[in-house]
Amino acid sequence: xxTLSELKINQKGIISGFTDDTLAVKLMExxxxxGTEVSVELIAPLGDPIAISVAGYQxxxxxxxxxxxxxxx
Amino acid sequence: MAEKQGMxxxxxxxxxxxxxxxxxLLTGLKQKTGNFPGVTVDKKSGTCKLSAGTSVEIVDLPGxxxxxxxxxxxxxxxxVLLNKSHPQHPDKVxxxxxxxxxxxxxxxxxxxxxxGIPIILVLNMIDIADKxxxxxxxxxxxxxxGVKIVTTNSHSGEGLDALKEAIGQTQAKSKRPFYExxxxxTEVISRISKKFDLENNYAAFQFAQQSDHxxxxxxxxxxxxxxxxxxxxxxxxxxxxxxxxxRYKHISDIINxxxxxxxxxxxxxxxxxxxxxxxxxxxxxxFFALLMLIFQSIFxxxxxxxxxxxxxxxxxxxxxxxxLPEGVVNDLITDxxxxxxxxVLVFIPxxxxxxxxxxxxxxxGYMSRAVFLMDKLMxxxxxxxxxxxxxxxxxxCAIPAIMATRSIDGWKDRLITIFVTPFMSCSARLPVYTxxxxxxxxxxxxxxxxxxxxxxxxxxxxLGFLAAILSALAMKFILKxxxxxxxxxxxPGYKLPQWKNVLLTIYEKSKTFTFEAGKVIIAISIIxxxxxxxxxxxxxxxxxxxxxxxxxxxxxxxxxxxxxxxYKLEHSFAGAFGKTIEPVIKPLGYDWKIGIxxxxxxxxxxVFVGTMSTIYSIxxxxxxxATIRERLRQExxxxxxxxxxxxxxxxxxxxxxxxxxxxMSTLAIVYRETKGWKWPMIQMAYMTxxxxxxxxxxxxxxx
Numbered sequence: 069x070x071t072l073s074e075l076k077i078n079q080k081g082i083i084s085g086f087t088d089d090t091l092a093v094k095l096m097e098x099x100x101x102x103g104t105e106v107s108v109e110l111i112a113p114l115g116d117p118i119a120i121s122v123a124g125y126q127x128x129x130x131x132x133x134x135x136x137x138x139x140x141x
Numbered sequence: 142m143a144e145k146q147g148m149x150x151x152x153x154x155x156x157x158x159x160x161x162x163x164x165x166l167l168t169g170l171k172q173k174t175g176n177f178p179g180v181t182v183d184k185k186s187g188t189c190k191l192s193a194g195t196s197v198e199i200v201d202l203p204g205x206x207x208x209x210x211x212x213x214x215x216x217x218x219x220x221v222l223l224n225k226s227h228p229q230h231p232d233k234v235x236x237x238x239x240x241x242x243x244x245x246x247x248x249x250x251x252x253x254x255x256x257g258i259p260i261i262l263v264l265n266m267i268d269i270a271d272k273x274x275x276x277x278x279x280x281x282x283x284x285x286x287g288v289k290i291v292t293t294n295s296h297s298g299e300g301l302d303a304l305k306e307a308i309g310q311t312q313a314k315s316k317r318p319f320y321e322x323x324x325x326x327t328e329v330i331s332r333i334s335k336k337f338d339l340e341n342n343y344a345a346f347q348f349a350q351q352s353d354h355x356x357x358x359x360x361x362x363x364x365x366x367x368x369x370x371x372x373x374x375x376x377x378x379x380x381x382x383x384x385x386x387x388r389y390k391h392i393s394d395i396i397n398x399x400x401x402x403x404x405x406x407x408x409x410x411x412x413x414x415x416x417x418x419x420x421x422x423x424x425x426x427x428f429f430a431l432l433m434l435i436f437q438s439i440f441x442x443x444x445x446x447x448x449x450x451x452x453x454x455x456x457x458x459x460x461x462x463x464x465l466p467e468g469v470v471n472d473l474i475t476d477x478x479x480x481x482x483x484x485v486l487v488f489i490p491x492x493x494x495x496x497x498x499x500x501x502x503x504x505x506g507y508m509s510r511a512v513f514l515m516d517k518l519m520x521x522x523x524x525x526x527x528x529x530x531x532x533x534x535x536x537x538c539a540i541p542a543i544m545a546t547r548s549i550d551g552w553k554d555r556l557i558t559i560f561v562t563p564f565m566s567c568s569a570r571l572p573v574y575t576x577x578x579x580x581x582x583x584x585x586x587x588x589x590x591x592x593x594x595x596x597x598x599x600x601x602x603x604l605g606f607l608a609a610i611l612s613a614l615a616m617k618f619i620l621k622x623x624x625x626x627x628x629x630x631x632x633p634g635y636k637l638p639q640w641k642n643v644l645l646t647i648y649e650k651s652k653t654f655t656f657e658a659g660k661v662i663i664a665i666s667i668i669x670x671x672x673x674x675x676x677x678x679x680x681x682x683x684x685x686x687x688x689x690x691x692x693x694x695x696x697x698x699x700x701x702x703x704x705x706x707x708y709k710l711e712h713s714f715a716g717a718f719g720k721t722i723e724p725v726i727k728p729l730g731y732d733w734k735i736g737i738x739x740x741x742x743x744x745x746x747x748v749f750v751g752t753m754s755t756i757y758s759i760x761x762x763x764x765x766x767a768t769i770r771e772r773l774r775q776e777x778x779x780x781x782x783x784x785x786x787x788x789x790x791x792x793x794x795x796x797x798x799x800x801x802x803x804x805m806s807t808l809a810i811v812y813r814e815t816k817g818w819k820w821p822m823i824q825m826a827y828m829t830x831x832x833x834x835x836x837x838x839x840x841x842x843x844x
Contacts, residue, residue: 072681074157082343088381088813089378089379090378091627091629092378092382093378093381093382093385094627094629095629096382096385096386096389097207097209097248098245098629098631099244099245099389100410101386101389102386103592109412109415110216110415110419110513110632111162111419112516112517113419113420113424113425113514114517115517116516117516119415119513121420122241123244123635124241124242124245124402125242125247125631125632125633126411126631126633126634127246127416127629127630127631127632128509128513128628128629128631129629129630129632130516130627133628133629137597138813
C-alpha cells in the first residue's frame, strides 16, 4: 500500500483512503477527499513537512500525517 | 449606543478569505476590540452605516474552516451560533468565501446555512478568480445554493454598496437544508430536539456532536446528551465524516455545473515564490535577512522622530516650569508626570515600525512559509512550527503572542511555547535597550554599513531567542504527555499587503501601547515622585544642614543645589527602598538608584526608563534641562568619581532585562491561559534566576 509520504516532488496521486480516523475527518474538511488528485508541491529543506496541492490550493502537513493518507496507483 | 433595535451581523469565513479586510472596509475606524464574555478571544466589532441611514453592528468572528472547531479560538464561532441566548448571537450571518477557491470555502457556508440563520454569501477576491479565468454563473449558483450572493473585491472595495444593500434587505430562510443529517442519527436528533426545544435538525445534530465543548450547556445536559449517544451508538467520527463527504459531494456537483475553470492548481506566481522562499539555502537566508532588516530599521528609521519627540518634551517641560508657579505642583507636573510621559511616547516610532513589519509578514502570506520552514527545527527543541508566530509576535508583545498560542493544538507544545515566549525581546524592552545601548555602545559602522548599535540590539534579540530555545529543549524532556499535536495548515497564495489593514494595525497597536502602558507609567511616575520627594527621619528633614556641613566652606550656589537634591533623594522613601535591595544587586554592578528602577519596572519593563527620568530629574538641579540620556551619561559614582554607566553596568543591565520576567501583564495572561498560578510562578522564578545569574556573569566579564 502506497501512502502520500512516498510521493516525490511534483508527483501526483489519487487519495484512496485514510488509516487514522480522527485525522481523516480533519483532512477531509480541508478538501482531501477520497478520489481527489493531489500533487506534492514543496518539501521543506529538512525533508519535513511537505506541501501538497489539493482542491486548488496548497496544504502543508507533516510526513507522519502524510503517512496516514493512502494513495492509489 | 445602538440605533433603534440595531441588527447584529456576524462575519464568518475561512482564514485567508479576506474577511478581515472586508470587516475593515465595512466599519472603517468605527471598530473596537474587546473580549467575548467569559473567554479571552479577541472580539472585533464595529458599526456599519447602511445606505438607508440605519446602521448595524458587525462582529468579526475568528476564521475557521468548518463548524467543527480545531482550535480554542474557533470554538467561539460554534458557541455564538448554537447558543441562541448568547449576547453575540447574530441576527444575520455573512459568510465570506474566497471566490478563487470555492469548493473548500463552501463547506463552511453549507454548514452555517443549515443552522437556519438568515445568511448572505459573499464571493470575495472575485478579481483573483477573474484573473484565473474562472467563469462563475452567479445566478445559477445562487439558486443551487439557495442564497443571496454578492461578489466583492476587497482590494478596490467594489461590490461593497451591493453588500450593504443586501444587509438591509430581508433574506428568506430556506426550508430545505442543503444536506439532511437526520438519517445519520434519527433517534438522537429527535430526542435532543425535544429536550432542548430545537426546530433545526442540524443544530440538534451539532449538540450531539459537540456537547462536551459547548460552554452554555450544564453538566447535567452534557451527561444527558452523552447518555443518548451511548444508547444509540452515535460515533461522532463516523457521522462527521459521513456529513463532510455528503456535503462535498453535493458541493462538487454544484461547482461542476456552475463554475468552469481552465486549469486547476495553484497560481504559478505563488509557486515560483515558494520555490525560492522554501529553498534549502535561500529559504533560511531570506528568513534571517528579514529579521535583520527589521532590527536595522527599528534603529535607523526611528532616530529622527524620536529626537523630535524628545526635544519637544524637553521644551514643553522648560516652558511649563516657567509658566507654572513654583512649588510642589510645578515639580509634580514637570518632574513626575511630563518626564514619565515623555519616556513612553518616545517609543511610538519604534513600535510602529515593528508592527509594520509583523503585519506585512502576516498580510503577504510569508508568515505561514516561515512556519513551514521552521517546523522540523522547532520540533527538535520541543516546539512546533506554529510556535514561530507567537515567538515572532513575542518581539512585539508577549501578551498577544501568548494568546496566539491558541492556534497550537497539543497541550505540551502549547505550554512550552507559552513558557518560553516571554524570553523573546518584546517592544517594552526596546526602550531599555535603546537607552543603554546609546550610553555604552559607540555609534560606529562595521564594514561600512552595519550600524554597531543595531548589531548589539540584534545580539540582544538573539540572546532572548536562544534562551527561549534552550528552555524549550529542557522542558521537552521534563514534561510528559501522551497527547499528540498535528500540523495540517493552509499555505495561502501570496498577496500584496493591503495598506489599509497594515495602517489600521499600526494605529491600533500604537494606541493600545500609549494608553495601556501610559496609564501604568503615569501612575507609577506619580507614586515614584512622591516616594522620591518625601522622606522621614532627621536626615531627610534637616537635609540642608547635613549638606552644608558636608560641603565645608567653599561652594557655589549650584553645587549646593545639586548636592542637596541628591542627598534628599538618597534619604527619601524611594531611596530607602533602593538601599534595601542594594546588597542583592551590588554584585551585578547596580546602585540603589537602579534598584528603585528594578522595583518599579516589575510592573512593566518600559517603566525603567520613566523611573530613571523621574529619579534623575528630581536629583538634578533645576537649571539644566538635559535629556535622560545625557543625564545618565553624566552620572558619577559619588565615592570614586567614575561614571556609573560603564560598559559593564550597561551590558549587565541589558542582559538582566533580556531575561527577567519584568511584566505583570504577562504573568496575568499566563495565569489565564494555563488556568492556574502554578505555571506563571514557575516561569517568574525561573526567568528571574536566569536573569540574575547571567547579569552577574556579564558584569564580572566586562569589569
